[in-house]
Amino acid sequence: xxxxxAAVLVAAxxxxxxxxxxAHPRTSLDYLQGQVMCPTCHTTLDMSDSQxxxxxxxxxxxxxxxxxxxxxxxxALVANYGQAILAAPSHRGFDLLAWWLPIVGVLAGAIVLxxxxxxxxxxxxxxxxxxxxxxGLDEETERRLDxxxxxxx
Amino acid sequence: xTRRLKTTAQLIAFACVAGLLALLVWSVVHQQHxxxxxxxxxxxxxxxxDGSGRVSLASYRGKPVVLNFWASWCEPCKSEAAVLxxxxxxxxxRGVVFLGVDYHDLDSDARRFVSAHALTxxxxxxxxxxxxxxxxxxxxxxxxxxxxxxxxxxxxxxPITDPGFATQFQSAITKAAx
Numbered sequence: 001x002x003x004x005x006a007a008v009l010v011a012a013x014x015x016x017x018x019x020x021x022x023a024h025p026r027t028s029l030d031y032l033q034g035q036v037m038c039p040t041c042h043t044t045l046d047m048s049d050s051q052x053x054x055x056x057x058x059x060x061x062x063x064x065x066x067x068x069x070x071x072x073x074x075x076a077l078v079a080n081y082g083q084a085i086l087a088a089p090s091h092r093g094f095d096l097l098a099w100w101l102p103i104v105g106v107l108a109g110a111i112v113l114x115x116x117x118x119x120x121x122x123x124x125x126x127x128x129x130x131x132x133x134x135x136g137l138d139e140e141t142e143r144r145l146d147x148x149x150x151x152x153x
Numbered sequence: 154x155t156r157r158l159k160t161t162a163q164l165i166a167f168a169c170v171a172g173l174l175a176l177l178v179w180s181v182v183h184q185q186h187x188x189x190x191x192x193x194x195x196x197x198x199x200x201x202x203d204g205s206g207r208v209s210l211a212s213y214r215g216k217p218v219v220l221n222f223w224a225s226w227c228e229p230c231k232s233e234a235a236v237l238x239x240x241x242x243x244x245x246x247r248g249v250v251f252l253g254v255d256y257h258d259l260d261s262d263a264r265r266f267v268s269a270h271a272l273t274x275x276x277x278x279x280x281x282x283x284x285x286x287x288x289x290x291x292x293x294x295x296x297x298x299x300x301x302x303x304x305x306x307x308x309x310x311x312p313i314t315d316p317g318f319a320t321q322f323q324s325a326i327t328k329a330a331x
Contacts, residue, residue, distance in 0.1 A: 039257040039282060051226040052257050059259055080259055082281030112162070 027070035032060050035070070036077060037087050044087050187289025187308060194220070194299050197284040199277035202255055202263055208277055210252075210303070217306075217329035219244075219251045220297040221313075222285055224258040225266035227293045233312040234270035240313075240326075241274045247330055252277060256285045256293055298325040 033046035038053035045053050045060075056077070063073045077085045089095035137145070188194055198209040210218070221237055223230040241251040251274035255263040260278060267276055279285050288297065291310075298307040307325035309318045 051228070052224065055226040055259060055262060080280045081257065082283075084281065 022067040024067075024069060026067065027064055027073070029057065029061050029064055032064075032070055032073060033057065035074065035087050036060070037085055039081055039085060185286045185289055188297075188305050190305050190307065192305055193303050194218075194297060194305055195284070195287040196303075197287070199254065199279055199284060202253075202260065202267065202276035202278045208252070208275060213250050213252075214303055215301050217249045217301055217326065218297075218299040218303075219249060219326065220254060220288075220299060221251065222254045222256050222288065222290050222293050222295045224256050224293050225262040226258065229312040229314075230266075230294045231270070233294050233314050234266075234272060236314050238270065238272050238274070240322075244326060244330075245274075249326060249330055251275075254279050254285065256290065257282050296322065298322070298329050300329040 030046075034044050036045050036056060037043070038045050038048035038050055038056070040052040041048045041050050045057055059077075060073055063076070068076075074086060083090070083095075089098040091099065194210065196210050198207050200207045210220075219237075219240075221233075223233070237251065237253075241249075245251070253267075253272065253274060253276040255276060256279050258278075258280065260280070263276070263278065266272075288295075294312050296307075296309045296313055297305055298309075300306050306329045307321060309322060309325075311318060313319060313322045
């Protein structure tokens with residue numbers, strides 16, 4: 001009984017050693033599959049089962065087991081495949097445009113919309129036309145017209 | 154004031170639409186197509202898979218070149234490898250150059266592939282796939298045969314071990330070397 005317990009303990013220590021050897025929280029294949037592109041199918045790894053994707057998944061799994069950080073794994077993949085292997089652009093240099101342009105676009109749209117609404121709300125209501133006071137006819141014609149209309153009453 | 158604002162808004166909207174149109178035209182014009190037979194093969198410089206410097210296609214001008222695109226994860230590439238090596242050893246004496254271009258692949262796996270199949274012709278790495286896309290490669294393996302002027306003599310979309318391609322490949326090399 002003691003012998004079996006000792007064997008289990010030793011096995012647990014042996015298999016747990018690599019995990020505990022990580023000096024930082026271990027990243028996961030699941031996480032990185034959503035961050036890395038399949039180079040031949042142009043989808044993220046989690047959406048692809050192609051041979052190229054399988055190869056990269058295998059590479060990531062190995063590096064995760066070896067305690068590599070997500071950043072280090074991504075850097076290794078970028079060195080091999082180029083920047084396009086990452087699903088999201090980096091936060092440096094020209095790539096920053098990809099992050100900021102949508103925000104600027106939404107803000108500009110909101111400003112245009114707000115301005116439009118403001119102008120629309122300030123537009124004057126069309127005024128009721130006043131009672132016509134002057135028909136533009138001279139008195140004689142007006143009198144004759146009244147007489148004429150009176151016949152139809 | 155309002156009129157000026159309106160004109161400015163219209164100009165901005167027009168500039169946006171014009172920019173998008175220009176982008177569309179640019180992407181259509183720059184779309185990658187496989188170079189056809191008779192056209193000059195796109196030039197490139199790629200690093201060697203073993204890391205010992207870079208190789209330029211232009212440096213082989215004057216020699217017939219067999220350009221084979223492959224990857225270690227590609228199953229048909231495995232059966233094709235032995236045939237390519239055999240052809241390379243038989244044609245190199247006639248001045249034919251064989252170049253392997255490893256595409257969208259991990260360096261370590263690609264080197265293992267080269268070693269496992271005992272390939273001795275120069276191997277280049279195109280991890281980003283930039284060169285490969287200029288050749289319109291959609292799947293590997295694909296092989297181009299270029300003549301001494303760097304013009305495409307044949308483009309085989311599939312393994313050269315395919316019955317249909319085997320004779321086509323041999324006659325293309327003969328033609329390129331003529």
